Amino acid sequence: MAFTDNCDIFASFHEDAFNAVVKHVRQQRPSLFNYASLGIIANPGLLCRQIDAHPVVAQRNNPLMTRIDPLPIPGTDFAMELSVQVVDAKIDFHPGKMFTLPPELGKLPSQRFAIALGICLGLGCPRDFPLDRLIEPPQDKPDRNDKDRQPVPPKPLPVRSLICFCLDVFAIGGVRIRYYNGKPYLEPFLDRIEIVDIRPDELEAILECYLELMLKLGLIPKLRILLERAPLEIIKNVVSVVVKPTPISAAVPNNPAIEDDQLKAFINLEVI
Amino acid sequence: MANLTIAVSEGSFVRLFNAIRDNFTFAAADSADFGPFTASYDVAFHLENGSVDLRSDNTVKVDELDIKWDKLDLSLGIDIPSICIGGWCIIPTPFGCALRLPRICIFDDDPDISLTLPLGGITSEVSLTGRLVMRHFVNPARPPGMNAWDAQDAVPSLASEWRLFFDDPIVDIDPIDVADTVGDQLEAAVNAAVDNLLFFLPGWARDIINGILGPVIDLVRAILDIPDDIQEWISDLLNVSFGLLDIIAQFIIDYFGDKTSLTAIEDPYPLLPATANPNNFGPAMLIPVKIPIRKLNVFNTDVEMVLEADIG
Numbered sequence: 322m323a324f325t326d327n328c329d330i331f332a333s334f335h336e337d338a339f340n341a342v343v344k345h346v347r348q349q350r351p352s353l354f355n356y357a358s359l360g361i362i363a364n365p366g367l368l369c370r371q372i373d374a375h376p377v378v379a380q381r382n383n384p385l386m387t388r389i390d391p392l393p394i395p396g397t398d399f400a401m402e403l404s405v406q407v408v409d410a411k412i413d414f415h416p417g418k419m420f421t422l423p424p425e426l427g428k429l430p431s432q433r434f435a436i437a438l439g440i441c442l443g444l445g446c447p448r449d450f451p452l453d454r455l456i457e458p459p460q461d462k463p464d465r466n467d468k469d470r471q472p473v474p475p476k477p478l479p480v481r482s483l484i485c486f487c488l489d490v491f492a493i494g495g496v497r498i499r500y501y502n503g504k505p506y507l508e509p510f511l512d513r514i515e516i517v518d519i520r521p522d523e524l525e526a527i528l529e530c531y532l533e534l535m536l537k538l539g540l541i542p543k544l545r546i547l548l549e550r551a552p553l554e555i556i557k558n559v560v561s562v563v564v565k566p567t568p569i570s571a572a573v574p575n576n577p578a579i580e581d582d583q584l585k586a587f588i589n590l591e592v593i
Numbered sequence: 594m595a596n597l598t599i600a601v602s603e604g605s606f607v608r609l610f611n612a613i614r615d616n617f618t619f620a621a622a623d624s625a626d627f628g629p630f631t632a633s634y635d636v637a638f639h640l641e642n643g644s645v646d647l648r649s650d651n652t653v654k655v656d657e658l659d660i661k662w663d664k665l666d667l668s669l670g671i672d673i674p675s676i677c678i679g680g681w682c683i684i685p686t687p688f689g690c691a692l693r694l695p696r697i698c699i700f701d702d703d704p705d706i707s708l709t710l711p712l713g714g715i716t717s718e719v720s721l722t723g724r725l726v727m728r729h730f731v732n733p734a735r736p737p738g739m740n741a742w743d744a745q746d747a748v749p750s751l752a753s754e755w756r757l758f759f760d761d762p763i764v765d766i767d768p769i770d771v772a773d774t775v776g777d778q779l780e781a782a783v784n785a786a787v788d789n790l791l792f793f794l795p796g797w798a799r800d801i802i803n804g805i806l807g808p809v810i811d812l813v814r815a816i817l818d819i820p821d822d823i824q825e826w827i828s829d830l831l832n833v834s835f836g837l838l839d840i841i842a843q844f845i846i847d848y849f850g851d852k853t854s855l856t857a858i859e860d861p862y863p864l865l866p867a868t869a870n871p872n873n874f875g876p877a878m879l880i881p882v883k884i885p886i887r888k889l890n891v892f893n894t895d896v897e898m899v900l901e902a903d904i905g
Contacts, residue, residue, distance in 0.1 A: 324600035325605075330599065330602070332598070334596070342904060346882050349880065381876065383879050388871070388873070590608070
């Protein structure tokens with residue numbers, strides 16, 4: 322059977338290639354995987370895991386991290402330096418033999434991929450800092466203009482090191498085709514996420530929810546791939562082509578398909 | 594097993610090839626001096642029709658591609674030996690000639706006759722057979738040690754590429770076969786040119802010159818050393834003397850072969866384009882994410898072209 326029996330262009334991507342691509346993305350665009358408040362960005366030696374970036378990142382003065390706000394301390398004007406790092410990322414396409422999923426996720430369903438992530442969180446706890454210096458003395462008179470005070474950004478507390486903990490996170494997801502501005506994109510999506518060995522369960526649920534939002538709203542939208550770029554920029558300077566996904570049919574029941582350790586896309590081509 | 598597999602059906606390949614074919618144009622002009630005459634050509638053609646076949650022996654055959662000659666002008670400059678008539682004495686006297694006919698000399702210029710034969714509107718055929726190959730191209734102008742991002746940013750780009758070629762094609766072009774009416778065309782053009790040259794002469798002078806020259810076309814044939822078959826002579830002039838056939842063959846080889854790739858993939862491939870810096874410090878844009886492509890291989894069966902690659 323030929324690859325193109327039911328389409329004009331067939332493209333398949335093995336999970337080994339995908340993992341190699343993830344490694345290149347982590348090295349060349351580390352700010353997609355590393356988030357930190359300004360004090361840590363200014364002092365990357367504080368990070369829970371040092372960043373293995375491609376030399377061109379420094380040559381082009383690209384950031385190692387994406388800036389996030391420090392963690393506010395409620396009832397104060399202070400905040401704690403914070404970092405979130407995706408330190409490891411592996412993908413395993415169905416049938417899923419590369420790693421074992423936690424029991425909560427069960428067996429990898431067909432047409433799905435599993436992701437194993439190592440996520441490290443770091444919090445700047447100023448344990449050896451004399452906090453007394455920061456506490457204002459009681460005021461003689463109440464502040465009458467309290468209502469008119471403008472909110473001020475919380476001041477990060479100074480730190481010499483972060484308290485770090487790392488989590489093993491597993492997720493199940495798939496890839497779909499979505500249209501944006503009339504153009505088809507290959508877009509990953511998440512079904513479920515599971516953090517291993519966190520107690521109590523509610524804390525696990527909170528962290529899972531937080532990480533899921535981070536991945537769904539932050540990372541995944543940046544990993545969309547324009548379909549026409551995925552297979553080839555075909556004869557880009559000679560002819561114009563329009564690339565469309567092959568419609569679902571009995572012959573092509575899934576498009577894209579995740580099977581045989583590969584992501585497969587079936588594409589139709591229109592030469593203009 | 595390859596990391597990445599891309600297959601293009603024969604039908605799509607044919608459509609892409611047809612689009613490339615339809616964008617093909619050729620134009621050339623040249624001239625040469627052949628002693629008693631000069632000749633020049635001014636030609637232009639495009640391609641039409643033909644069929645493309647992916648074959649099971651990993652070759653691709655392009656068959657009976659029509660070369661449509663939009664312009665095939667052959668210009669000839671002919672130098673006819675100078676002829677003088679008249680000057681004869683019609684009233685001789687013992688003291689000399691009382692009255693002479695005027696002396697008229699013609700064909701003093703070089704060339705005396707310039708004519709253009711518009712031979713366009715004909716069709717030739719070309720067939721090609723070759724093998725698709727991927728070749729890695731490193732721009733020779735790229736300085737050693739230049740990284741892929743600097744190479745991409747250079748104007749013009751110095752980025753490396755994987756290029757798809759129709760390798761070492763065997764090109765079979767039919768000789769330019771001018772129409773069998775070319776002899777009549779040439780005769781009419783020569784007669785018109787001579788009439789044009791002699792228009793100022795009185796009728797008696799024209800009759801005398803024609804009597805001396807005989808049919809002008811025979812004179813021109815003699816000058817041009819044209820054998821009986823004018824059609825064959827013009828075809829040889831274009832195909833052999835000018836080597837136009839070789840020029841066209843080389844151009845087609847260059848177009849489909851070594852110099853023009855059918856497609857090119859930048860290596861490393863920019864998977865994620867440059868994007869805005871999420872921070873309010875540092876550069877405005879982040880570098881594109883580039884993925885090195887290794888072991889790129891292309892082959893075809895009789896139904897599809899397959900490209901396999903590994904990610905480095």
